[in-house]
Amino acid sequence: MTAKPRLTPAPPPGELIDSPRFPVAARRELGNTAQRRNLRLATHTIRDKRANAVGEMENWEQLREAGGAIKNRVLRHLPEYLEQLEESLTRNGATVHWARDAAEANRIVIALVQETGSQEVVKVKSMATQEIDLNEALEESGIAAWETDLAELIVQLGHDRPSHILVPAIHRNRSEVREIFLEEMGRYGTPAPPGLDDNPTNLANAARGHLREKFLRAKVAISGANFAVADTGSLVVVESEGNGRMCLTLPETLISVVGIEKVLPSFDDLEVFMQLLPRSSTAERMNPYTSVWSGASEGDGPQNVHVVLVDNGRTNALADPHGRQALRCIRCSACMNICPVFEKVGGHAYGSVYPGPIGAILNPQIRGTDSAVDRSLPFASSLCGACTEVCPVQIPIAELLVHMRGKVVDAKKAESKGVHMPHAEPAMMKAGGWVMGDHRRLEAAQLAAKAGGGVLGRFTDHIGPLPWPLSKWTNTRDVPNPPTKTFRDWWNVNRADQVEK
Amino acid sequence: MTETSRERPGEGLTVALFATCISDTMFPKTPQATVEVLERMGCRVVFPREQTCCGQIFTNTGYFDDAIPSVRTYVKAFGDYDYIVGPSGSCVGSVREQHPMLAERSKDAGLQRAATAVASRTLDVSEFIVDVLGVTDVGAYFPHRVTYHPTCHSMRVTKVGDRPYQLLKAVRGLELLELPEATQCCGFGGTFSLKNPDVSVSMAADKARNAASTGAEYLVAGDNACLMNIGGMLSRQKSAMTPIHLVEILAHTEGKRR
Structure with a gap:
């Protein structure tokens, strides 16, 4: 084969x-x-x-508290808010799909892309689609998925995996990025300019040139969403580069894959999260691009709007209070x-x-x-x-x-x-738990430590290599010898007259 | 307030010492120093012999059921005291934040009530001195350059805040040097140091390097487990810096030799 x-x-x-x-x-x-x-x-x-x-x-601190409280409310009433979200989105002209797991979500997306007849999609940076490994599912169905976020592009062109949710190429430096661009861009579209150096502006320009062609050609875009607002039926994408905005506005068809926990009750709740998110993630007071769309608007942006709501194990977590x-x-x-x-x-x-x-x-x-x-x-x-x-x-x-x-x-x-x-560990923990259940057992264990310390003290001031599993410590760090007298011993001699209670 | 009461603000208070199993066995000077400081402040110190361990090693490794005997022992040993004081932000933190959860798991309503009550009366030694005794100057003298590592659990679980700094700044002769990246973990983490030894060592090496860069003679902290980790790295690197528990500095007075 x-x-x-x-x-x-x-x-x-x-x-x-x-x-x-x-x-x-x-x-x-x-x-x-x-x-x-x-x-x-x-x-x-x-x-x-x-x-x-x-x-x-x-x-x-109040904002954090508010953010936590809103999300707790969402989780307590998740079915209600999701139904409200579906209703609002549908009213706004979007089509809502439900996916139990990754395989179902991928099947839905593939079918939607195939309906358009397109052989390729442009993608907004999205964790949910990474989670379900959508790009590879599309590839297997003969559809090319192009990452358009700069760092995701570096990862994709580098035959790599993201190593961070916000800065997927955090593990790369700019000279590595330059090499990846020079080597790979030409194979999948507009090549990097020959003689490209590792100046960040020039690297960004190379990416701009490579992506522009794909933005202008694309008929279908795939996104995730940072928030899905139940009362207005709006999706929100928060980003820095504007590449997401290109995907969200230029193509005819927009498919958004959204984890079910992303729902927020009301548009007003964004007030809290739009203060919390940019400062916590990119350390900006406000991120450069925030896109909000509520279904399809005639004559403006994608006309064919789909939302795939994905569980993929989230309800397992929900079941644990x-x-x-x-x-x-x-x-x-x-x-x-x-x-x-x-x-x-x-x-x-x-x-x-x-x-x-x-x-x-x-x-x-x-x-x-x-x-x-x-x-x-x-x-x-x-x-x-x-x-x-x-x-x-x-x-x-x-x-x-x-x-x-x-x-x-x-x-x-x-x-x-x-x-x-x-396993050895449960047995050790059980034995340890038993020792700590009674001070007489701890004192007996201390006798052994003191005896060891007494012998060792004649030869060295610290413990050298110990057998497994303690070797994992002593291979690189010294351990002091156990003293020959515990605190209890000292107390018995020096405070023998002290009466408890 | 009279002169005497300011010097002996603990007069009339009985304190039950929670020695912690690690200090009891491996670092007895630390609970000894705790006794000395508290008695110097006028407190009556008792050592309930039934005490063993906070059980954190079991709890934090996921063996909750094996930690419950430690909770029972703790409640039995300390149930009768108004002030329970330990020289460890981590062990005190475990008592305060984890014992109620463990007691709940035991399904023993009596233990739940007792554990929650005793937990709330358990204090780190820095909290007891600053908050209960209301002093920061305990009459200590320590003519050395030191740097202080705020251990993660003292800072984020027990939340001792700047109390250790207040206490150190009041020590005569002491020069306190700022530790770079002070709030970064030393990589100990209990069984983390055995389960993920490579990462743990790499973190400990960073901490030891930062400590050494201060030029201090002593590395001070409020937790002997962390000191054992960083000290083990310093010792292997043949560093001249000595790890020391905060309370041992506080116990040191003029004319006394270490």
Whole structure:
């Protein structure tokens, strides 16, 4: 069997869900020193800018509270708001489609594109379509999907995957971008000007030239939406470049793929989110382009307007009253920018289009905890809580990481019921829990530590290599010897007369 | 207020010391220093022997059921005291923020009530000194250059705010140097350091480098687990910087040798 010639650049082989466990992928990514430099520079720059942009707002905490409260209301009454949204959109001349999962969403979109007879689509940057892997589904149906967001274009032309939800090419520097443009643009349309250097303005101009041809030719555009307003039946796209605006206005047909949690009750609610989102994501007071469209308007913009509302696991999260808080996410990316773990490894280590702290709590909810990568994600955090502090809709991310760890452990325990050889970890935790259940057991354990410390103290002032799993610590860090006297011992000698209570 | 009461603002208060299992076993100087400072302030300090651990290592690894015995032990040990004080933002934070959730999971209504009540009376030592005793100068003398790392849980869970800085600034002879990227995690994270050792070490290396760049003699923090992590990295790098718990500086007075 010969492979069909590809219409668009092929992404890396394999499915994200089959990614290795986070610690394994993290080690791989840590080895990429150029990427680490790029990530460190980018995350630290955007962090500082965000802090300034947010610091200007005296009522920031109230805005966060309002954002969280509105989203909570949406999640409590999701069916009602979705029905209202469908009704309003339909009244405005849009056609609403419902998709249970990725496969159904892709089938719907493909059929809609095929109806137009077009062999290609232009795309507005969209996480939902990344999530359902729409581009590859279209490719298999003989339809070329062109990413038009600058960073998404870099990723697509680079045969790569996004490593960040807002800055998908955060792992690349400009000389890498130059090479990708020179190498790939000509294969898929207008080539980069020969002699292109790595000046950002010149790189942007090369992208402009390459994309212009596609914008002017396109009959169909595909977008996501940042917000879907139930009362007015409006979709909202927030962007920086204006490339989204081109897609949303020029083609005849516009298909928007929207996660069901994106619904907002009322147009007035945008007041809150349009303050929270730009400052949290790009650290701007206001983003350059905000497009709002309410169905089809005669003689203005796309006449054939479709909205595909996608569940794809969101109702799994909704069923958990605690875990569902993750669905408040407005995809600003502040949590990944502030995350010291993300800063080290980038988005590819997370095996999902949603990386970073939010990905670590969202993926195991919407995809479940069956895959190795999804089981490892809640543990991909030191629980430092920096993410919780910056989240514009007050998602208690650190708390939900612990919540999801509990779910992973419960799932593992359920599986190992009746299995002859359980994992070492549950046995160690059970033993540890038992020791801490009574101070006499802790004191017995301390005897062992003191004895060890006493012997070691004759030879060295710190502990060297220890056996697994503690070797993971001592390979790179010293550990002080346990002292030969615990605090309890000291107390018994020095405060023996002190009576309790 | 008389001169005596300002010097001994803890007169008449009984404080139950929550030593924390890690300091009890590995860093006994820290709870000893806590006793010294609190007694110097006039408090009567007791050490309920039934205490063990906050159970955080189990909770944060996802083994909630295995953490419940720790909650029961904690309630039993500290249930009778108005002030429970520990030298750890992380362990205190776990008691305050996680014990109620664990008790709820136990389905034991009595434990839920008790755990919630005891949690609310549990304070980090910096909170107790600044808020309850109402002082920042505890008469300490420490003629050294130090830099302070605000540990993640003291800052974001227990929310001790600038209390440690207030306490350090009042120490005579002490020069406090600013730590670059102070609020960034040191990479410890409990079992995170074992489950994701590569990332953890990379984070610890950043923290050690930033600490070393200050030229301080001591790296101060309010959590011994974080200090053990950063200190382990400093030691491996043969750095001359010594990790030290905040309360050990506060215990140090003029004429006393470390």
